[in-house]
Amino acid sequence: MTEYSKRALIIRIRGMKLRSWLLALSVGVVVVGVAISLLSVGSHPTPEQRMTRIEAEVKCPSCDGISSLDSNTAGAFAVRSFVEQQVKAGKSNRFIINALEASYGPTILMSPPASSGGTIIAALPFVFVAVVLGLMGFFGYRRRRRYELSGPDGQPGVEGGESGSESEAGVMGFLFDAGGASGYKSEAGSISKDSEYSESRNFISKPRRVGSIRQSWVLYLGVLLLLGGVGSALWIVRSQDNLQKQLVASAVQARNEAQTILRARTLANQGQDVQALQLLSSVLEVDPNQPVALTYQGWLLRQAGEKDKNPALINQGQQFLEKAVKLDPSYPDAHVFLGYILFQDRHEPKLASVQFSAFLADKPSVSFISATKSVMIDAYKQAGLQIPPQLS
Amino acid sequence: MDNQDKAGRTRSRKTVRAIALVVGLFVVGLSILLATRKPVSMQTVASPLINKAAPPIAGTSLDGKKVSLASYSGRFVLVNFFASWCTPCQDEEKALVQFSNSSQDVSILGVVFDDVNSSAISFLRRYGANYPALSDPNGQIALSYGVAQPPQTYLISPNGVILTEIVGPVNLTALNQLISIAKSSGF
Numbered sequence: 001m002t003e004y005s006k007r008a009l010i011i012r013i014r015g016m017k018l019r020s021w022l023l024a025l026s027v028g029v030v031v032v033g034v035a036i037s038l039l040s041v042g043s044h045p046t047p048e049q050r051m052t053r054i055e056a057e058v059k060c061p062s063c064d065g066i067s068s069l070d071s072n073t074a075g076a077f078a079v080r081s082f083v084e085q086q087v088k089a090g091k092s093n094r095f096i097i098n099a100l101e102a103s104y105g106p107t108i109l110m111s112p113p114a115s116s117g118g119t120i121i122a123a124l125p126f127v128f129v130a131v132v133l134g135l136m137g138f139f140g141y142r143r144r145r146r147y148e149l150s151g152p153d154g155q156p157g158v159e160g161g162e163s164g165s166e167s168e169a170g171v172m173g174f175l176f177d178a179g180g181a182s183g184y185k186s187e188a189g190s191i192s193k194d195s196e197y198s199e200s201r202n203f204i205s206k207p208r209r210v211g212s213i214r215q216s217w218v219l220y221l222g223v224l225l226l227l228g229g230v231g232s233a234l235w236i237v238r239s240q241d242n243l244q245k246q247l248v249a250s251a252v253q254a255r256n257e258a259q260t261i262l263r264a265r266t267l268a269n270q271g272q273d274v275q276a277l278q279l280l281s282s283v284l285e286v287d288p289n290q291p292v293a294l295t296y297q298g299w300l301l302r303q304a305g306e307k308d309k310n311p312a313l314i315n316q317g318q319q320f321l322e323k324a325v326k327l328d329p330s331y332p333d334a335h336v337f338l339g340y341i342l343f344q345d346r347h348e349p350k351l352a353s354v355q356f357s358a359f360l361a362d363k364p365s366v367s368f369i370s371a372t373k374s375v376m377i378d379a380y381k382q383a384g385l386q387i388p389p390q391l392s
Numbered sequence: 393m394d395n396q397d398k399a400g401r402t403r404s405r406k407t408v409r410a411i412a413l414v415v416g417l418f419v420v421g422l423s424i425l426l427a428t429r430k431p432v433s434m435q436t437v438a439s440p441l442i443n444k445a446a447p448p449i450a451g452t453s454l455d456g457k458k459v460s461l462a463s464y465s466g467r468f469v470l471v472n473f474f475a476s477w478c479t480p481c482q483d484e485e486k487a488l489v490q491f492s493n494s495s496q497d498v499s500i501l502g503v504v505f506d507d508v509n510s511s512a513i514s515f516l517r518r519y520g521a522n523y524p525a526l527s528d529p530n531g532q533i534a535l536s537y538g539v540a541q542p543p544q545t546y547l548i549s550p551n552g553v554i555l556t557e558i559v560g561p562v563n564l565t566a567l568n569q570l571i572s573i574a575k576s577s578g579f
Contacts, residue, residue: 061540074506075540078531103447103538105440131414139407266529269508367477371511 022223029227033234047087054083054096059108067110077262261292273300291328294320299337302345314345325355332362336372343375349382356380360390439538439546439557446471446548447536449501453524454513461501461548468498468571469548472562473539474525475507476515481543484561485519491567492523498571499523503533505542547574 045053052069058079060071068079079100086096097109106112264279277300283293298320305313318341324334339355342348356376360369373391380387441447449471450460461469472488474481492500502525504512509527516525528534537546545558547570555574558566 061535061538074531075534078535081530082532082535100535102440103536104540105538108538135411135414262530269529365477366479367475367507367511370477 026223026226026230029230033230036234050093051080051083051087054087054093055080057097057110058083058100059110061104061108065110081262261290261296264293264296268296268300273304276300277304289323289327291324291331291334294324294327295331295334295337298324298334302337302341306345314341317341318345325358329358330362332359332364332368335359335362336364336368336376339379340372340375343379343382349379350385352379353383353385357388360388439554441538441546441554442557444554446546446552446554447533449503449526449533451526451528451533453526454504454509454516455524457524459501459524459526461552464499464501464548465552466550468550468574470498470500470567471503471537471546471548472500473503473505473534473537473542473544474512474515475505475542476511477507478505478542480561481515484543484563485515485521487562487564487567488523489519489521490564491562492521495571502526503528505534505539506531547571549574 055069056067058068060066060068060073061075061079062073063071063076066076068076068083070076082100083096086099091099100108260279260283264276264283267273267276267279277297280293280297280300283290284297287293298317300317301313301320302317305311305315305317318338321334321338321341324331325338328334335355336359339352339359342355343352346352356379359372359376369390377387377391380391446461446469448461450462451458453459461471470488470491474485488500491498500523502516502521502523504525504527507515512525512527526533537544541559543561545562547555547558549555556570
């Protein structure tokens, strides 16, 4: 073995060692990343966190693309109530979601499982990568074979003197195979069938300086990209997890409040005003500025004052409603209830009309308008104002 | 030698072009596929409950009587989810009342959807409906039937299997045809 061949062999071995280290490092990074991700999702959620997570996964049945967690429609409340019952009964998340899917089909889920078409689309990138890798392997194999068949014979390509073709061959050589760069050159050199095997023995000792340098740079770049990609993926996973935790924490309170208010409204509908007031008070103890609770507390107090002919209760009710209007001017229920008090109890049709106009501007449901229509029309008439088109 | 070099370079360029073409075709194909595909969330599917046992319904009717779906065993039942505020429900109510009065072997069971009982009672009275209707305060009956918006109606066979789901208002002709088909199918 000549001195030159020895040097080339050393360079080659160093390159292989470097590649092995880089490969081991990449595998290590991926393993650590997977372990961190698994540890971060392995904690046991509380029942309330489970409810919130399920509600976030399930659509509000009457909405388009809004989760049951984020919606305040009757359908969303029904889903929440169902989820709560099932979680309390000890059912698993999968069981609860399956039960809802059994009624509504997979479209009830915020992220429905992929259809067969979706699976094909999801598989396409992998198929594509496999095809490209296959092509690269094929071309690499072909080039190596050609390289092995060609002799160095002091061919100019091997020594690396023609920079233009080397540049292309260096990158392509890395993509296709380790021996690509010089293979490209050798391909251009003379191919001697007779010396095929003896020359292929010298394959390892072929000088590949230019190709090796280019390959190394591309390799470094590849490893950097891989590490960057894994790092970004981990960062995204972690940040999403943190965001999810924050959402869960804030949503748990909102969900509990919403459930309690729903129960209170149901009780009020059934004429159980005292129990409804107790529930609303419990919400207001935790959050004194909850506009829906303030509104219904105010309205129930007013109703109680009407029944008992107790002006103090009506006053209290009005105060609650005024606070609710101040806190959330876009909540129509507060406006209409306050309007009722101003018109029927305070005999202030003009002030009441202001509230009714605000109520109509907030686009309430048709049923709510029709239920309150006659009182509103009377108020507008007594105030000498034009009746809004929604009421005619 | 130069010729061989050139030939090699040309071959390499051809390879690069071939790969670029494959990548380009893939990207274009995928873009077309994604652009023309209907999102899953917009696809309408038939109720998964069809041909399955009807979820149980039990409770107190708006006039205070105990009602359950099981008590209708041996008869066709139309379970109709409705609300007084829902305009299509108002459109179909006349047909439902006519159907209820004319049909001997089909019962109608109304279920109130997101409505106050007093409004539902006056709604049914207005149209002269004399079939029972249940309140569903927490929406759990609607949830078990996969109801998203009223009106939604389910035809249940005498042996308690859901035969069909009607989304939107029903009309008398369609209801009569439906029952005829169900009967001729051996139910």
